[in-house]
Amino acid sequence: MDLYAGIMSISQSVIIHLLLSKGRYFGAALLLCIDMKEFKSFYKRVEGNEGNKCNYPTRLDTYGCGCQHNCKYCYAKSLLDFRGLWDSEKPAVATIDEKFISKLPKEVVRLGGMTDCYQPYEREIRNTRKTIKLLNKYEIPYLIVTKSAIILDDLDILNKDLAHIQITITTTDDELSKTYENASVPSERIKAVEILQEQGFDVAVRLAPFIPEFVDISQINRIKCDKITVEFLRVNPFIKQWFDIDYSKYTVKRNGYWHLPLKEKKRLVQQIDFKEMTVCEDESMAYVYWKYHFNHNPNDCCNLRR
Ligand code: SF4
Numbered sequence: 487m488d489l490y491a492g493i494m495s496i497s498q499s500v501i502i503h504l505l506l507s508k509g510r511y512f513g514a515a516l517l518l519c520i521d522m523k524e525f526k527s528f529y530k531r532v533e534g535n536e537g538n539k540c541n542y543p544t545r546l547d548t549y550g551c552g553c554q555h556n557c558k559y560c561y562a563k564s565l566l567d568f569r570g571l572w573d574s575e576k577p578a579v580a581t582i583d584e585k586f587i588s589k590l591p592k593e594v595v596r597l598g599g600m601t602d603c604y605q606p607y608e609r610e611i612r613n614t615r616k617t618i619k620l621l622n623k624y625e626i627p628y629l630i631v632t633k634s635a636i637i638l639d640d641l642d643i644l645n646k647d648l649a650h651i652q653i654t655i656t657t658t659d660d661e662l663s664k665t666y667e668n669a670s671v672p673s674e675r676i677k678a679v680e681i682l683q684e685q686g687f688d689v690a691v692r693l694a695p696f697i698p699e700f701v702d703i704s705q706i707n708r709i710k711c712d713k714i715t716v717e718f719l720r721v722n723p724f725i726k727q728w729f730d731i732d733y734s735k736y737t738v739k740r741n742g743y744w745h746l747p748l749k750e751k752k753r754l755v756q757q758i759d760f761k762e763m764t765v766c767e768d769e770s771m772a773y774v775y776w777k778y779h780f781n782h783n784p785n786d787c788c789n790l791r792r
Pocket residue numbers: 487488489553554555556557559560561562563600601602633669
């Protein structure tokens with residue numbers, strides 16, 4: 487899962503903390519019960535700001551309440567850990583059976599909304615593989631977002647008409663990535679992207695979060711893939727702990743996050759050279775700009791093949 491894939495609104499967490507600090511234990515407990523149920527749910531439609539902007543708000547997690555990649559900056563971890571729901575060694579395995587899949591609407595479902603569906607556990611459990619086979623059977627399209635080259639284990643079952651794949655990269659430096667992510671190193675992820683592209687899959691590089699200091703753009707531009715989706719870093723106190731970068735450039739404050747100014751984002755994006763490029767944006771004013779003046783497909787910042 488990418489940085490922003492946690493589905494719970496941060497505001498709800500803030501309210502819980504606030505209620506606890508004021509001694510309103512019953513209210514906090516009630517809210518915690520409600521949102522723990524939400525966190526334990528493997529299938530959901532994302533709502534709020536993210537849901538309004540995202541063309542594919544339906545999420546299905548094959549694993550939940552933990553991810554072995556255990557990225558330091560993981561947004562989902564930040565929300566689950568303090569509730570005692572995050573297990574990075576043995577995540578929960580979703581019960582996904584044929585009856586459940588057969589009832590899903592025939593619209594794109596995103597695998598890996600809360601956790602990565604190709605974390606190492608998959609090699610043991612094969613729950614994602616089982617789910618993909620069922621989605622294929624019922625002709626339900628799926629969007630896989632992963633930081634893992636383990637996806638290549640499933641080349642034999644990924645359906646080119648149904649599968650859309652985004653492989654997330656946060657840096658081009660293998661050693662740097664090891665300091666904050668336990669996923670495949672970027673060079674392995676890039677190799678996976680190129681294999682999937684070569685085999686004719688609808689695949690994109692997902693540069694998310696895009697932290698300019700961590701990325702060699704000339705290396706990104708050499709990736710043999712037609713599509714890239716860029717999602718800039720947005721900053722809050724939780725994020726600030728993990729990356730040793732200059733935050734003074736993040737001067738635009740919206741919805742509790744600090745963003746780079748649009749002018750700076752445009753300058754950076756102009757250096758990226760792919761056949762098709764889109765920017766996935768959270769900040770409302772910049773979102774409108776990318777949607778109408780930049781994105782390859784204005785109605786779909788994921789730019790899935792139709
Ligand atoms: S890969 Fe796993 S640990 Fe990393 S951000 Fe995604 S869900 Fe969180």
